[in-house]
Amino acid sequence: xxxxxxxxxxxxxxxxxxxxxxxxxxxxxxxxxxxxxxxxxxxxxxxxxxxxxxxxxxxxxxxxxxxxxxxxxxxxxxxxxxxxxxxxxxxxxxxxxxxxxxxxxxxxxxxxxxxxxxxxxxxxxxxxxxxxxxxxxxxxxxxxxxxxxxxxxxxxxxxxxxxxxxxxxxxxxxxxxxxxxxxxxxxxxxxxxxxxxxxxxxxxxxxxxxxxxxxxxxxxxxxxxxxxxxxxxxxxxxxxxxxxxxxxxxxxxxxxxxxxxxxxxxxxxxxxxxxxxxxxxxxxxxxxxxxxxxxxxxxxxxxxxxxxxxxxxxxxxxxxxxxxxxxxxxxxxxxxxxxxxxxxxxxxxxxxxxxxxxxxxxxxxxxxxxxxxxxxxxxxxxxxxxxxxxxxxxxxxxxxxxxxxxxxxxxxxxxxxxx
Amino acid sequence: xxxxxxxxxxxxxxxxxxxxxxxxxxxxxxxxxxxxxxxxxxxxxxxxxxxxxxxxxxxxxxxxxxxxxxxxxxxxxxxxxxxxxxxxxxxxxxxxxxxxxxxxxxxxxxxxxxxxxxxxxxxxxxxxxxxxxxxxxxxxxxxxxxxxxxxxxxxxxxxxxxxxxxxxxxxxxxxxxxxxxxxxxxxxxxxxxxxxxxxxxxxxxxxxxxxxxxxxxxxxxxxxxxxxxxxxxxxxxxxxxxxxxxxxxxxxxxxxxxxxxxxxxxxxxxxxxxxxxxxx
Numbered sequence: 001x002x003x004x005x006x007x008x009x010x011x012x013x014x015x016x017x018x019x020x021x022x023x024x025x026x027x028x029x030x031x032x033x034x035x036x037x038x039x040x041x042x043x044x045x046x047x048x049x050x051x052x053x054x055x056x057x058x059x060x061x062x063x064x065x066x067x068x069x070x071x072x073x074x075x076x077x078x079x080x081x082x083x084x085x086x087x088x089x090x091x092x093x094x095x096x097x098x099x100x101x102x103x104x105x106x107x108x109x110x111x112x113x114x115x116x117x118x119x120x121x122x123x124x125x126x127x128x129x130x131x132x133x134x135x136x137x138x139x140x141x142x143x144x145x146x147x148x149x150x151x152x153x154x155x156x157x158x159x160x161x162x163x164x165x166x167x168x169x170x171x172x173x174x175x176x177x178x179x180x181x182x183x184x185x186x187x188x189x190x191x192x193x194x195x196x197x198x199x200x201x202x203x204x205x206x207x208x209x210x211x212x213x214x215x216x217x218x219x220x221x222x223x224x225x226x227x228x229x230x231x232x233x234x235x236x237x238x239x240x241x242x243x244x245x246x247x248x249x250x251x252x253x254x255x256x257x258x259x260x261x262x263x264x265x266x267x268x269x270x271x272x273x274x275x276x277x278x279x280x281x282x283x284x285x286x287x288x289x290x291x292x293x294x295x296x297x298x299x300x301x302x303x304x305x306x307x308x309x310x311x312x313x314x315x316x317x318x319x320x321x322x323x324x325x326x327x328x329x330x331x332x333x334x335x336x337x338x339x340x341x342x343x344x345x346x347x348x349x350x351x352x353x354x355x356x357x358x359x360x361x362x363x364x365x366x367x368x369x370x371x372x373x374x375x376x377x378x379x380x381x382x383x384x385x386x387x388x389x390x391x392x393x394x395x396x397x398x399x400x401x402x403x404x405x406x407x408x409x410x411x412x413x414x415x416x417x418x419x
Numbered sequence: 420x421x422x423x424x425x426x427x428x429x430x431x432x433x434x435x436x437x438x439x440x441x442x443x444x445x446x447x448x449x450x451x452x453x454x455x456x457x458x459x460x461x462x463x464x465x466x467x468x469x470x471x472x473x474x475x476x477x478x479x480x481x482x483x484x485x486x487x488x489x490x491x492x493x494x495x496x497x498x499x500x501x502x503x504x505x506x507x508x509x510x511x512x513x514x515x516x517x518x519x520x521x522x523x524x525x526x527x528x529x530x531x532x533x534x535x536x537x538x539x540x541x542x543x544x545x546x547x548x549x550x551x552x553x554x555x556x557x558x559x560x561x562x563x564x565x566x567x568x569x570x571x572x573x574x575x576x577x578x579x580x581x582x583x584x585x586x587x588x589x590x591x592x593x594x595x596x597x598x599x600x601x602x603x604x605x606x607x608x609x610x611x612x613x614x615x616x617x618x619x620x621x622x623x624x625x626x627x628x629x630x631x632x633x634x635x636x637x638x639x640x641x642x643x644x645x646x647x648x649x650x651x652x653x654x655x656x657x658x659x660x661x662x663x664x665x666x667x668x669x670x671x672x673x674x675x676x677x678x679x680x681x682x683x684x685x686x687x688x689x690x691x692x693x694x695x696x697x698x699x
Contacts, residue, residue: 017697082434082541083696091434105539108461110468122457123540 006094007175007206008057008080013089015050015075015230049075051230052089057208059094062201064221064238065210066245071227073210077101077177080208095206098125098173104164109153113144113163116152120167134170141196142166162189169196175206180213191397194219198396214242214383215352219396239385243287246381255284256378261301269304270361270371273338277380280344288382290350290404291390296325297342298359300372308332309363309371311341317353322402330363348391348406350382351399444689448543458550462525463557477561481517485510492630501632501663504573510566511657512629515591518559519649520620522592525551526599527616530607530695537696544692545685548603552595559588570660580659587655590677594648597680600688607695628653634664645669648676 050072057063065073078084080091081099106123107116117138121131131138139145142163152160178197194216201207201220211217217224217238224241226234226248234244257274258264264271276297277285288294296313312326325343333339356379361372384390391406392399467474485506492498493505500508526548530537533547570577606612627649628635636644644650651673654666666673 078538078696079434082432083538085693086434086436088436090436093432093434095431097432099540101539106536108465110465111461115464119457119461122454123536123542125540125542128453 006056006092007059007061008094008208009092010056010076010080011054011090011092013050013053013076013079013086013091014048015072015079015084016046016048016087018046048230050079050086050227053227053230053232054089055225055232055235057206059206060204061223062207062209062221064217064224064241065208065227066212066214066217066224066241067227068245068248070229072230073227074101074179075230076227077179077208077210081177093175095174096125097175097177098171099177099179100124100168100171101177101179103161103168105168107152107160107164110151112149112151113142113155114148116163117167120164121170124168124171125173126171130172138166138170141169141192158186158189165189165193169193169200173205175208176200177208177210179210194397214245214381215386215398218242218383218386242383246383247286264301265374266300266361266372268369268371269302269307270309271301271303272359272361272372272374273299273301275357275359275377277378288350288380290352290382290384291347291387293347294345295342296345296357297340299338299340300361301338302333302336305336306332306334307371308365309361309369312360312362313343314358314360315355316358317351317355317402320402321358322351322353322355330365348389349403351401351404352382352384353402354379354381444543448545451542451546454542455546455550455553458546459554462550462554466554466557474561477558478565481510481513481562481565484513488513488630498631499635501634501657501661503575503657503661503663507566507569507573507575507661508632508657509630510569511660512627512653514559514562514566515587515652515656516624516627516629516649517562518555518588518591519595520623521555521558522552522595523599523602523620524616525554526595527551527602527606528613530603531610531613544695545600545688548599548688549596551603552592552599566660575661577660578662580662583655583659587652587659590648590652590655590674593677593681594652594673597677597684600681600684604688604691604695607698608691623647623649626650632657632663633669641669642672645672646676648673648680 053072053076065076067073075084077099078101079086080093081097081101083099083101104120106120108119111119117135118128118131121138122128126134139148142165144159144163144166147155147159152163155163197209197216197220201209207220209217209220221238223236224234224238225232226241226245228248233248234241255274255276258272261271261273264273266272276295276299277288278295278297279285280293280295282295285294298311308330310327310330312324314324315322325345327341357377359372359374359377361370363369363371384392386392386396388394391404488509489506492509493500498505503511529547529551530544537544537547602612602616626644626647633644633650633654645668651666651670654664655670657663658665
């Protein structure tokens with residue numbers, strides 16, 4: 001009796017693909033005929049895209065599904081939306097299910113915007129009557145009133161995506177499966193989409209939401225499931241799932257160490273020993289919160305006396321250099337031995353970005369010398385736990401920028417309008 | 420308690436590795452009937468989007484075919500035409516033949532051209548070849564209009580048998596569906612099937628009485644010939660439109676073959692459809 005309140009029941013689902021059929025599944029008839037004459041060779045290897053995954057989703061629950069590429073997220077959504085069958089196991093779905101695995105599914109470039117609303121809506125599972133009743137709303141959301149009679153092939157990619165999402169966003173099944181649809185359009189539209197998603201998630205519908213955007217997952221989902229290499233490795237609290245996700249996908253980046261001095265990077269008497277990201281109290285970190293300070297610490301060995309150089313760390317985000325931290329002067333390391341240098345990035349300075357660290361050790365006094373240069377030393381993702389203490393305050397949507405310092409605001413009344 | 424629970428819990432979808440065809444799938448098909456309509460509507464819309472070219476092509480294509488047939492088969496080769504003017508005779512054969520081949524062409528490739536939809540949304544896949552078979556009805560209607568004009572020009576008025584025409588059209592669609600289901604499923608699994616289709620259609624053209632009357636077939640091959648369902652249907656078309664000899668027993672064989680094709684086609688298609696998204 002009690003299982004009636006589950007919207008989705010997934011029981012020991014596995015999905016096996018024969019190796020080699022992942023990219024091009026189809027064969028030619030000729031190959032099959034030839035295949036009949038081949039000995040049953042050992043070449044029939046297969047891999048599991050999903051292995052023995054089970055979980056339940058309650059009615060009205062919004063669950064995030066996270067994991068790296070190839071973790072099996074999309075396969076799971078495809079099984080639940082009945083696009084592909086599981087190899088073993090079963091799932092029970094209670095209620096009308098709709099899936100949004102891509103924006104613009106079923107759009108045809110020759111048809112006009114208006115025609116595509118009907119076509120795409122119908123393909124996504126809406127009844128004609130339903131589309132008609134939501135037609136005005138869809139158009140208003142897309143902001144494309146004056147282009148409805150234009151063939152979609154003349155649309156800019158932004159317009160296309162806006163129309164596509166507008167249709168998709170008005171899909172109202174009891175259970176909704178969503179795959180990464182937020183990564184569309186310009187920033188303004190992305191925020192609008194996120195806002196819409198929030199509304200949907202508050203409307204009491206059951207949602208499974210797949211995304212690589214951890215702040216979206218964090219703000220939308222009350223619970224998250226982490227998949228890795230086809231297996232469910234965590235199911236529970238969203239923040240915890242996200243930190244596990246970073247741990248799995250980036251490893252313990254909190255520490256990179258070269259134990260063998262022979263292989264350690266560096267030249268002209270400089271040898272790098274380790275690079276660490278730690279909390280203020282020197283605990284190695286696996287996740288970086290934007291609302292807590294972190295220490296970047298390098299240890300290195302000098303093989304000569306009186307070495308003079310400067311250490312610089314450049315942090316790259318979104319393809320550009322977010323900022324560079326460098327020692328203000330070229331210090332002399334007088335003794336031969338092991339040194340450390342560390343620098344603190346204050347709390348509420350980083351944005352929710354994936355930062356990659358570029359280390360450079362050099363001197364420019366006299367002759368220019370490079371002692372060590374490592375472009376992609378490590379990578380870390382900073383995330384906002386949405387406690388309200390960060391620079392975003394109570395603003396829950398996307399914020400542009402590669403750093404996000406928390407700065408003081410002051411607002412006062414300059415003069416009161418008298419009339 | 421477990422079985423009771425299942426009966427109480429009437430409204431759920433079960434997703435399993437292997438599913439046999441169930442009655443509920445028929446209801447499901449009914450639920451998706453609007454989508455079938457939208458696919459047909461889309462096909463027609465796109466075909467006539469460049470209105471001028473789309474429309475004129477539908478008129479020009481059969482007219483030129485008839486012209487060529489009449490000259491080469493009717494005039495030069497002196498192919499008999501059961502006492503009917505040759506243009507009318509061949510046109511009456513071309514009408515169902517074009518409806519059949521156009522449906523076959525569209526339904527065979529529809530899974531590949533719509534792969535993007537296939538891998539992202541669920542619906543009963545059978546809707547796709549079905550839409551491909553039904554949408555050429557517009558072309559058929561236009562061609563039929565031209566045929567009517569030609570018929571009046573030659574002074575032919577069809578008799579009471581004309582009421583059987585819709586039934587014959589249904590048989591054409593049924594043939595296209597039976598063959599189309601097989602070919603569309605095979606084409607997803609073995610992509611080279613698509614290339615054999617023009618050859619098969621050409622072969623079928625000469626194995627069907629489009630440009631010649633089936634009376635030319637020696638009597639000992641008659642039943643073998645009737646295994647091609649289009650032969651009985653084309654004879655039937657000429658019978659109801661032009662008053663030639665009724666197809667008789669061959670049409671019954673055709674109907675039997677069609678039913679067999681559709682049933683086996685549905686079973687094969689249904690068995691394969693769950694894997695389409697994996698391989699397409």
